[in-house]
Structures are given as C-alpha cells and as structure tokens.
Amino acid sequence: MVQLHHGWQVSARDTPVPVSRVPAAVPGCVHTDLLAAGLIPDPFLDANENELSWIGRTRWTYETSFQWSGPVDDRIDLVCAGLDTVATISLNGTEVGRTANMHRGYRFDLRSALTPGRNDLRIDFDSAYEYTAAMARQVGSRPGAYDEPYNLIRKMACNFGWDWGPTVVTAGIWQPTALHSWSTARLAQVRPQVTVDGTTGVVDVHVDVERASTESLHVTVEVGGVVGVASIGAGSIGATLRLSVPDVARWWPRGHGEQPLYRLRVVLATEGGRELDRWERRVGFRTVRVDTTPDEHGTPYTVIVNDKPVFVKGVNWIPDDAFVTRITRERLAERFRQACAANINYLRVWGGGRYESEDFYELADELGLMVGQDFLFACAAYPEEEPFAAEVAAEAREHVVRLASHPSLVTWTGNNENIWGYADWGWPEQLAGRSWGAGFYHGLLPSIVAELDPTRPYWPGSPWSGTPDIHPNDPAHGTMHIWDVWNQVDYTHYRDYIPRFCAEFGFQAPPVYATLRRALSDEPLASDSPGMRDHQKAADGDLKLRRGLDAHLPEPQGFDDWHYLTQVNQARAIQLAVEHFRSHQPVCMGAIVWQLNDCWPVTSWAAIDGDGRRKPLWHALRAAYADRLLTIQPRDGGLALVASNDTDRPWRAEASVTSHDLSGxxxxxxxxxxxxxxxSVVVTPIPDGVALPSEPRSELLRAVAGEQRAWWFHAEDREIDYPAARYETHVERTATGYDVTVTAATILRDLSLFPDRLDPAATVDQALVTLLPGESATFTVHTTAALNTAALAAQPVLRCVNDITPRSV
Structure with missing residues (x-):
C-alpha cells in the first residue's frame, strides 16, 4: 500500500476565521489542523472550548493530489481506515463513495476515475449536526443523558461532550488512508479463533479473499512452528484451517502468570507460488468465560481465565485525548505503566468512546491487562431503523474480526447504561413505542459475536442482571453501577452494597495543581473561579464535592486547602469502596473504578489527570488493589480485620491490632x-475491648502485619481533636531528584507531597501516609530541576489533613 498522508489541505466557507487551503495532517482532525495553523486558540485552555462550537457545525473539504502512471495491477483501491464521519469522496471530480460511520473502514474502487499523471482527491465532510437533524426528521428523536444528538450518528459519542469531556465535534481523516494496488486476489479478512485443549494450543484460521480473477489459490498458515496449507479452488472465496500447537505456554492476566505470545502468519499465493498478500499478528493461548451460574447469593459475574477465577481489579478507560489522533503508542504505554504500577489488571473500554487501537491491544497483550470492550452505545436510546442497523452490523463485524487475535480481550459488552436507562430514566414514555437499541443488544450483537468470535463471552449491557425479569442494576445479579453515592449520598454508603461485580463507581476531584495552572489563567485561582467552573462538567459537581467535604473534613481555608482536601476525599471514597468489595470476595468478584484517565484538563473522577499526572487517588488505588491487602471493616455491629490474598501463595502472618490515642x-x-x-479472604472479628473506643474523637485503631498497614478512625476528621501538625523534615539531593524525610512529632493524617507545585515535571513515589508520633516517612521526588528545599518541606507542597484547623461542630 502507498500511504496518502502528505500534501493535504483543508478549507471551509463562511467561518469566523478564514480557512482556505490550510495544511492538514492525516491522520488528524480539523481542530488540530486549525490549532497547528494558529487559527484557533487551544480548546483545552480557559473557556476557549465555548468559542469554537462553530467547527462542528461547518462543512469541511480536504484535498490532495497524487501521481499514477497507468494500469499495472488489476485493481486500484482507495483504502480509508476511518473517516470522521459523514463524507463524500471524489476523484478528479467523480464521486467514488460516501460514508456515514466514524467507527468503520471503507474501500473504494478507483478504476473508473483514475487518470495517468496527476489525480485530485477530495473528501467533503458534512456537519455532524446537519446529519443528525436530518436523521431526527427521518426516524424520530431519541432520549439521552445529554442534550446533544450523539445517538443519531455513528460517531464517537463523547465528541459531543460528557460530564468529564469538552464538546469538540470533530471532522477529518482520522485513520490511515492509502492506495492499494493488487492483482489476482487479496486477503479480505483473516479471523483466528484461538483456544487451548489441555496442553495443546488450537487455532482455527478463517480466511476470506477478494478476487480479481478466478484462478486457484492456496493459503499457508504458520504458528508456533506448525504449518498448515489449504487450497482455495477457482472461484471460491475462503478457506478454514485448524492448527494444533503442542505444549503451548498459556497467556495469563497480570498477577496470575506470564504472557507468552506466538506469531501467527498467513500467506496467500497463486498455485505457482507467487505471493499475493500476507497478514501477521501475535496471538496468546488461553481460555476465557464468565461464570453466571446462580448461587445462594444471586447471580455471579466471575471472569474465569484458563479455568481459574480472577478477581477483577479494574478501571474504566475513556479516550486519552478528546482529539484521538494525538494519542501515540508511547502515550498509551505510559498510561498502561501507570495502570500496572497501581496493581490494575483490567481495563474496561467504555461505550461512548471508540473501539480501541491495535497499539492499545498489543500493549495490553504484552502486559497481561485484561480488556473488556463495550460496543459503542452509551447513555441513550438508539434507533434500530436503517441506515443505523446496517452501519451497526458493519462496524461490529469489522471490529470483532479485527480484535479476535488479541488474548487481552476477554469480554464484549453490548452497551453502557442503556438497558438501565430504559428501565429507570423515563425513556418508554418519551419513546412512545419507537426502537431504542434492544434489538442490537439482545439480537444483532450477540449473533455477530457468536458467529465471528465464539471464544469470548458477550454480555448485553453494563449494568445487566442476566435476565429481563430482574432489574438491570440489581447488586445481587450480574454487573452493576453505583452512582447514587456520588450523586446523592455520602461515600460510606458504598458499604450498603455487596455487588457481584461493580463495573462503575467513582468520586470526583480536581486535577493536579500543575495541570490546572497550565490550563487556566484565573487570578486568583479558586474553587469557583471562571476557569474552574468551565472545567467542571458534572451536573452540580461543585455542590457534590462540597457535600463530600462537609461530611468528613475540616473547612477549607482557601483554594490550597480545598484542592488538597477534595483530592484526599476522592482517594478515601474509592479506597473505602474497593476495600469493602474485596472484603466480600468471592461473593463480589470485580471492581472497576470510574475512571483511570482524562481526555483534557478537568475536574473529574479520574486517577490520572488530563496531562497524565497522578492524583492522590492513584496512590489509593495502588494500596487498595495490592496483591495482599489488610483492611479493617465494619461487620455485624463491630469491627473485623480482613486479609485479602490475591496471589498464588498462602499468606500466613500475625497482625498487631492496637488502639491508640492521638498522642500515639x-x-x-x-x-x-x-x-x-x-x-481468598479471611475475616477475623476484633474483640470489642480493642475495637470499641472510650472517646471516639480522640482514639483510632491500627493493624500492622509486615509491610501492610490498616487504619480505622472512629470519628470524622472534622470532629477529631487533632493536635496541630508538628514534624521535622530533612531534604537530601539525590541523583534523580530529592528525598524528603518527614518525622512526626504529632499524628499526621494523609501526609502528601506535591512537588509539581515547584516543577510541573516532578513526581513523587507515595502519598496519603499516616504517621504516629515518632514515626518517619521518606518521599522520593523525581525531578531534573533544582528545587527550593525550604518550599519542598512546607505548605502548600507538604500537606496533611490536621494542618487544617477543624471547624466547630
């Protein structure tokens, strides 16, 4: 193939700024092209997003030219892996194709329009809003969570804004585009089904060809040193080969074993041996299923890999940039390293984004990160009429086949929250009998998965109870989402639920300070300053943050206090939830936190902010998802010590459980x-003589077993009689930055260091450390900058909860 990635220009008429033949990147989008040309401000900064809504309502034209020397091969195709979204493709003034789906690729035969010499290629993109308005007139509107028409077009839903994302309705050539010259035949589709039978790896390779002639062909498949050959007779268009590979090493999720990968090669040739086409991928041998056998607790949802139940320690994944063409393999690799360092073993690709890239899945294969991929339907009713039904079928078939080779992909899910929405959000009355997507989730999509990828389980929705007879978000059955905690009640109410598998739950906090300072020019920066308001997309988000603070923490005395305390509260909320869920294993077999990452600088539920910086929540996840977890949990009116062992080795130890006063x-x-x-998990009651305090405001409980620590405070921080924080610090320069050692003279609660306030590139190895008097902790700061050592050891860089004066209660 010859890539067509150079020489493109983009133009538009009647725009607020002149856009005529602006250089365009392919792959790319119009927003990034205009930004690179200096024609628009950065949409991620301040309130710029609000000034750029015209881009999504404009028709855009991309143009380039290429040379062609005349007939050589039987076919010359234009291969467009992804166009965003409603496009008309013309060559030398002749229309050669149209598209209306961002989520699929297209191939156009150019022979009727090609001329020797220069050829002019043009792609006209209609406004997504014009298209959705026309669809609303054709099939009727459909309810959704937001007042945007994302459910009336096969386009990345979160382009239209979300409660964590900007409204940047893109257009452009977002995937590679190339000319493909070929003769005789080509590989149209290769679909490997990979499994294991005992110690033998089994690969069923389904090969489909497209022909330009009727001659006989043969296909050769090789994997793990085993070779298979099949003939494709004259006029036939496919073949299936089964290869059995002896003594294979199985692929395991991280934390359960290694991730060996085997190269699978497919070669198409003529009977005479002339190679026509080839396809290569790496595969991993493993089995996967989901156990939903009813038990005394309801209906489980347990991911089982190689016949071994796996407790899912997961995070939800959204596109890592609102402009997805800026997401590089290196950026994904960094995000995955951050996930693995937080002891995560599962990424759920949320249904309002995209079918993730080959880079994404290859990295997950290598690292042992399990992936659950949603089909792309989120928080809305979707029409099932044409043209949508055909488009949904085409995109689903394309991506089920594309991703079939990846061992990291363990589940397909039909949608995000749509079945729940139909049950609880008043949709039936609004729909008045119109279709809403049920036929996709219960009919079309499972049939496609069963046909093309029967080695993987399919689940109709997230959440879903397993049957229409039970509410889709019933905690005792299947998967559930917990959002009443963030939206309505205190985070301690996570303990009201013992879900079988919690696929979404989250709590907000602002991004890291350096990220805010890059994105916002507010002076002074405040929790309610204009930029902060523009970068808070959740309904009543600031009020919910305040409610969370009021329930637990002292009154912030300014922005620095508010910023630190909201981040602490987010971390505590999610750590409480995860530890609670883990303590109820095996009734609960999965927790997927909303969310790992952000797509721009925003106050959100993410553990890693839009600039890739780790919030305190990341450190809390690392602790809560540790292979060995010690936690104190309320049980039967008292307290219990819970030891959770997510390793293949027994954990035998003794825990010292001590009641302390605030002096230590x-x-x-x-x-x-x-x-x-x-x-497995062991729960041991703590005797009341140790567990129950005489003075809740001045006593606490600590459990210690080796390196593991667990804390229990009998009162909220705003009620506790903390002494004023006192400590000594020692700062030492190192080859990679600084070591900051803090020795407590009083109790220090959730001690954290924020070196990004001094150097935006600086990172620290730990956070949320609680010390009793006389104890020390060393924070390792990585930076290449020379930092002010006095500032490094003082507020607002070094913080603990009890350096903030509690308000009277």
Missing part, C-alpha cells in the same frame, strides 16, 4: 494470626 499511646492491643489461602 497504646490503649489496648491484640495479636491476630491469620492464614489466607491463595486467591
């Missing part, structure tokens, strides 16, 4: 031995 003095203590089998 031990008031009562007990030693609790425990023996936790692999991949």
């Amino acid at each position: 003095k031990a008031l009562a203590a007990i030693t609790i031995p425990f023996d936790v089998a692999p991949r």
Whole structure:
C-alpha cells in the first residue's frame, strides 16, 4: 500500500476565521489542523472550548493530489481506515463513495476515475449536526443523558461532550488512508479463533479473499512452528484451517502468570507460488468465560481465565485525548505503566468512546491487562431503523474480526447504561413505542459475536442482571453501577452494597495543581473561579464535592486547602469502596473504578489527570488493589480485620491490632494470626475491648502485619481533636531528584507531597501516609530541576489533613 498522508489541505466557507487551503495532517482532525495553523486558540485552555462550537457545525473539504502512471495491477483501491464521519469522496471530480460511520473502514474502487499523471482527491465532510437533524426528521428523536444528538450518528459519542469531556465535534481523516494496488486476489479478512485443549494450543484460521480473477489459490498458515496449507479452488472465496500447537505456554492476566505470545502468519499465493498478500499478528493461548451460574447469593459475574477465577481489579478507560489522533503508542504505554504500577489488571473500554487501537491491544497483550470492550452505545436510546442497523452490523463485524487475535480481550459488552436507562430514566414514555437499541443488544450483537468470535463471552449491557425479569442494576445479579453515592449520598454508603461485580463507581476531584495552572489563567485561582467552573462538567459537581467535604473534613481555608482536601476525599471514597468489595470476595468478584484517565484538563473522577499526572487517588488505588491487602471493616455491629490474598501463595502472618490515642499511646492491643489461602479472604472479628473506643474523637485503631498497614478512625476528621501538625523534615539531593524525610512529632493524617507545585515535571513515589508520633516517612521526588528545599518541606507542597484547623461542630 502507498500511504496518502502528505500534501493535504483543508478549507471551509463562511467561518469566523478564514480557512482556505490550510495544511492538514492525516491522520488528524480539523481542530488540530486549525490549532497547528494558529487559527484557533487551544480548546483545552480557559473557556476557549465555548468559542469554537462553530467547527462542528461547518462543512469541511480536504484535498490532495497524487501521481499514477497507468494500469499495472488489476485493481486500484482507495483504502480509508476511518473517516470522521459523514463524507463524500471524489476523484478528479467523480464521486467514488460516501460514508456515514466514524467507527468503520471503507474501500473504494478507483478504476473508473483514475487518470495517468496527476489525480485530485477530495473528501467533503458534512456537519455532524446537519446529519443528525436530518436523521431526527427521518426516524424520530431519541432520549439521552445529554442534550446533544450523539445517538443519531455513528460517531464517537463523547465528541459531543460528557460530564468529564469538552464538546469538540470533530471532522477529518482520522485513520490511515492509502492506495492499494493488487492483482489476482487479496486477503479480505483473516479471523483466528484461538483456544487451548489441555496442553495443546488450537487455532482455527478463517480466511476470506477478494478476487480479481478466478484462478486457484492456496493459503499457508504458520504458528508456533506448525504449518498448515489449504487450497482455495477457482472461484471460491475462503478457506478454514485448524492448527494444533503442542505444549503451548498459556497467556495469563497480570498477577496470575506470564504472557507468552506466538506469531501467527498467513500467506496467500497463486498455485505457482507467487505471493499475493500476507497478514501477521501475535496471538496468546488461553481460555476465557464468565461464570453466571446462580448461587445462594444471586447471580455471579466471575471472569474465569484458563479455568481459574480472577478477581477483577479494574478501571474504566475513556479516550486519552478528546482529539484521538494525538494519542501515540508511547502515550498509551505510559498510561498502561501507570495502570500496572497501581496493581490494575483490567481495563474496561467504555461505550461512548471508540473501539480501541491495535497499539492499545498489543500493549495490553504484552502486559497481561485484561480488556473488556463495550460496543459503542452509551447513555441513550438508539434507533434500530436503517441506515443505523446496517452501519451497526458493519462496524461490529469489522471490529470483532479485527480484535479476535488479541488474548487481552476477554469480554464484549453490548452497551453502557442503556438497558438501565430504559428501565429507570423515563425513556418508554418519551419513546412512545419507537426502537431504542434492544434489538442490537439482545439480537444483532450477540449473533455477530457468536458467529465471528465464539471464544469470548458477550454480555448485553453494563449494568445487566442476566435476565429481563430482574432489574438491570440489581447488586445481587450480574454487573452493576453505583452512582447514587456520588450523586446523592455520602461515600460510606458504598458499604450498603455487596455487588457481584461493580463495573462503575467513582468520586470526583480536581486535577493536579500543575495541570490546572497550565490550563487556566484565573487570578486568583479558586474553587469557583471562571476557569474552574468551565472545567467542571458534572451536573452540580461543585455542590457534590462540597457535600463530600462537609461530611468528613475540616473547612477549607482557601483554594490550597480545598484542592488538597477534595483530592484526599476522592482517594478515601474509592479506597473505602474497593476495600469493602474485596472484603466480600468471592461473593463480589470485580471492581472497576470510574475512571483511570482524562481526555483534557478537568475536574473529574479520574486517577490520572488530563496531562497524565497522578492524583492522590492513584496512590489509593495502588494500596487498595495490592496483591495482599489488610483492611479493617465494619461487620455485624463491630469491627473485623480482613486479609485479602490475591496471589498464588498462602499468606500466613500475625497482625498487631492496637488502639491508640492521638498522642500515639497504646490503649489496648491484640495479636491476630491469620492464614489466607491463595486467591481468598479471611475475616477475623476484633474483640470489642480493642475495637470499641472510650472517646471516639480522640482514639483510632491500627493493624500492622509486615509491610501492610490498616487504619480505622472512629470519628470524622472534622470532629477529631487533632493536635496541630508538628514534624521535622530533612531534604537530601539525590541523583534523580530529592528525598524528603518527614518525622512526626504529632499524628499526621494523609501526609502528601506535591512537588509539581515547584516543577510541573516532578513526581513523587507515595502519598496519603499516616504517621504516629515518632514515626518517619521518606518521599522520593523525581525531578531534573533544582528545587527550593525550604518550599519542598512546607505548605502548600507538604500537606496533611490536621494542618487544617477543624471547624466547630
């Protein structure tokens, strides 16, 4: 193939700024082209997003030219892997094709329009809003979570804005585009189905060809040193080969084993041996299923890989940039490293984004990160009439086949929250009998998965209880989402639920300070300053943040306090939820936090902000998802010590459980031995004589077992009689930055260091450390900059909860 990625220009008429033959990047989009040309301000900064809505309502024209020397091969095709979205493609003034789906690729035969010498290629993109308005007139409107028409076009839904994302309705050539010259035949589709039978790896390779002649062909398949050959007779268009690979090493999720990958090669040739086409991927041998066998607790949802139940320690994944063509393999690799360092083993690709890239899945294969891929339907009713039904079928078939080779992909899910929405959000009355997507989720999509990818389980929706007879978000059945906690009640109410599998739950906080300072020019910066308001997309988000603070923490005395405390509160909320869910294993077998990442600088539920910086939540996730977890949990009117062992080795230890006053003095203590089998949990009640305080406002509980620590405070921070924070610091320059050692003279609650306030590129190895008097912690700061050591050891860089004066209660 010859890539057509150079020489493109983009133009438009009747725009607020003149746009005539502006250089255009392919792959790319019009927003990034205009930004690169200096014609628009950065949409991610301040309130610029609001000034650029005209871009999504404009028709755009992309043009380039290429040379062609005349007939050589039987076919010359234009291969467009992705056009965003409603496009008309013309060559030398002749229309050669149209598209209306961002989520699929297209191939156009150019022979009727090609001329020797120069050829002019033009792609006209209609406004997505004009298209959706026409669709509304044709099939009727449909309800959704937002007042945007994202459900009336096969385009990335979050382009239209979300409660964490900007409204940047893009257009452009967002995937590679190329000329493909070929003769005789080509590989139209290769679909490997990979599984394991005992110690033998089995690959069923389904090969489809497109022909330009009727001659006989043969296809050769090789994997793991095993070779298979099949003939494709004259006029036939496909073949299937089964290869059995002896003594294969199985692919395992991270934390459960290694991730060996085997190269699978497919070669198409003529009977005489002339190679026509080839296809190569890496595959991994493993089995996967989801156990939903009813039990005494309801209906489980347990991911089982290689016949081994896996507790899912997951995060939800959204596109890592609102402009997805800026997401490089290196950027994904960094995000995945951050995920693995936080002990995550599962990424759920949310249904309002995209079918993720080959880079994404190849990295997940290598790292052992399991992936659950939603089909692209989110938070809305979707029409099932044409042209949507055909487009949905085409995109689903394309991506099920494309991703079939990846062992990291373990589940397909039909949609995000649409079945729940139909049940609870008043849609039936608004729909008045119109279609809403049920036929996709219960009919079309499962039939496509069963036909093309039967080695993987399909689940109709997230959430889904497993049957229409049970509410789709019932905690005792299947998967559930917990959003009443963020939206309505205190985060301690996560403990009201013992879900079988929680696929979404989250709590907000602002991004890292350096990210805010890059994105916002507010002076002074405040929780309600204009830029902060523009970068808070959640309904009543600031009020919900305030409600969360009021329930637990002292009154912020300014922006620096507010910023630190909201981040602490987010981390505590999610750590509480995860530890609670893990303590109820195996009834609960999965927690998927909303969300790992952001697509721009915004106050959100993410653990890693829009500039790729780790919030305190990331550190809390690392602790809560640790292979061995010690936690104190309320049980049966008292407290219990819970030891969770997510390894293949027994965990035998003794925990010292001690009641302390705020001076650090031990008031009562007990030693609790425990023996936790692999991949299991042990719950041990703590005697009331240790667990129950005489003075809740001035007592706490700590459990220690080796490196593991667990804390229990009997009162909220705003009620606790903390002494004023006192400590000594020692700062030492190192080859990679600084070591900051803090020695507590009083209790220090959730001690954290924020070096990004001094150097935006600086990072720190830990956060949210609680110390008793006399104890020390060393924070390792990585930076190439020379930092002010006094500032490094003082507020607002070094913070703890009890350096903020509690308000009276």
